[in-house]
Amino acid sequence: MYAMHYEITLPADYDMNTIRNRVAERGHMTDAFGGLGVKAYLIRERGKAGSTLNQYAPFYLWNDTAGMNRFLWEGGGFQGIVESFGRPVVQTWSGLLCVRGEAAFTFPVSATRDRVPLAREADLANAARDAMAEVEQLAAHRSALISACAIDPRSWERVVLTLWIDNPPAAVPGERYEVLHLSRPGFDELLREAG
Template sequence: MHAMQYEITLPADYDMEIIRRRIATRGHLLDDFPGLGLKAFLIRERGETSPVDQYAPLYLWSAPEGMNAFLRCPGFQGIVDDFGRPQVQHWSGLSYLEGPSADAVPRTALRHRVRIEDSVRPAEAVEAALAEHRGTAASPGAVAAALALDPRLWELLHFTLWEHEPPGPVPGDRYEVLHLSAPERARLARTGQW
């Protein structure tokens, strides 16, 4: 499994209805994309839970060939043409788990990035993160959870899809899920394990 995300931060006066319409009319185009475990079409709007207006889709790839094919496809070129070429962040997958609400349509996503401090052994940090990840994935309302690592920055990515709002105060960036394409979601649990 590979995780990938790009963030398109928009001007404060940008009409987010444009992004909502774009996803409503084009989101289904990835519903059968080869190698795609899932793509969460995410936005956050400036206000109470976000400092910015942003379109920030997050992908979980079941195969690296799918990720590479996407980056050269007309759909991604459309993003480049309309918004400029975004910086594409990516992480190696450590674990993917389905939650108790796996059959529900996710409405909220939470992304939390954690840097592994220089004084901490990477393996110990990952083991602790995996324990936290298993607990999060088992929480009521969790649809699915992924844990991934960027060893260049020594950064852990915790990503969780929720049926509604996550329970209690939780750290990280909160997004609204406008669409979920998940053609190879079942393969994610079998790939990229630590």
């Protein structure tokens, strides 16, 4: 599994319905995309869920690099982002675990993304085990659809993404997002059952 994410920060007065309409028109294009496990079309809207900015921020979980490469380099969809918004920085992480949550067969309405730098002195095996244990715990929540974790070995940053069928519990750390659409052509290949 490979995690991929980019953030497009938009002006404070940007009409986020423009992004909602874009996703409504184009979101289905990744519903059967080969090699893709899950794509969550995420937004943050200024003044909602604690956000101070407007942002379009899709998050991907890939089953293989061939699909990810096709998306990025071969006109598989990323070119539309570049044409509309310029070329954003694309963050990638090596996947550790993706767990099916209690609400796996329901559509998510929100997401949390928590990024944590690993301390220089951290034992990497323990850091990976801790991240996976956190994902198991999050996925066991009755409102969780999936939870996944990954680590970027370049920056030594850990990321945990969880999709929720309602508002996430207040104690869950990280940025809050609204989910506009979820493509999940390779969902089952990514997952293992919680518990």
